[in-house]
């Protein structure tokens with residue numbers, strides 16, 4: 001039996017990415033023209049062409065201004081989940097801040113016509129050992145799964161020894177499933193292959209063979225991309241060489257790479273993949 005893999009899109013504008021924070025302060029966001037539609041049209045088109053479904057983790061800020069995109073995703077049969085309100089890091093928000101950030105985003109998504117979200121992805125993988133208390137809050141608010149832990153070694157985020165496959169997280173408020181973005185073990189160390197700059201930087205064949213490896217073990221992959229990664233013509237920010245590389249490398253490769261994956265493997269949203277794999281009980 002083939003495996004249903006998970007694919008997700010964190011719905012945010014190119015100017016909301018943590019990597020370019022210094023260039024685009026929050027106070028300026030409303031004044032910058034939106035380029036969301038460019039990426040979203042390409043993503044929805046590719047998913048439809050290959051009969052795939054996905055999870056769209058919306059920022060509340062986006063859902064408030066573009067409820068039409070929440071609608072489009074729902075009408076196409078995709079899952080709509082929460083990426084928090086406006087991309088604050090969990091350690092900056094603190095427990096009370098996370099609680100109100102989640103609540104605000106839930107309200108906005110429901111107002112846009114979506115069901116109350118059951119999945120969450122924190123801004124910039126800021127769910128770490130230090131912010132693991134967020135799991136209690138998610139469980140209490142009825143979330144069924146989280147996809148915010150990155151089991152890699154990274155200077156600011158990640159839990160390097162965390163289980164790389166879906167696993168049960170027990171909290172005093174109830175249980176939920178953690179579905180980390182896929183990594184690949186190379187020389188005993190986990191490397192991110194499920195998305196971000198690496199997805200565009202590594203050879204496409206390496207990404208596909210990583211998914212095939214998981215499939216051979218009967219385990220679902222978890223990939224993540226952003227609408228701005230499908231928009232190579234976006235305005236260039238003046239930033240450091242490292243940050244520019246991370247943001248702009250291989251932007252013209254994202255769409256063909258996604259298409260190649262969708263052609264080879266079967267992709268659905270995270271909740272559906274977790275139900276299919278047996279990590280989440282079917283509702």
Ligand SMILES: [Zn+2]
Pocket residue numbers: 010012083087123124
């Ligand atoms: Zn994000």
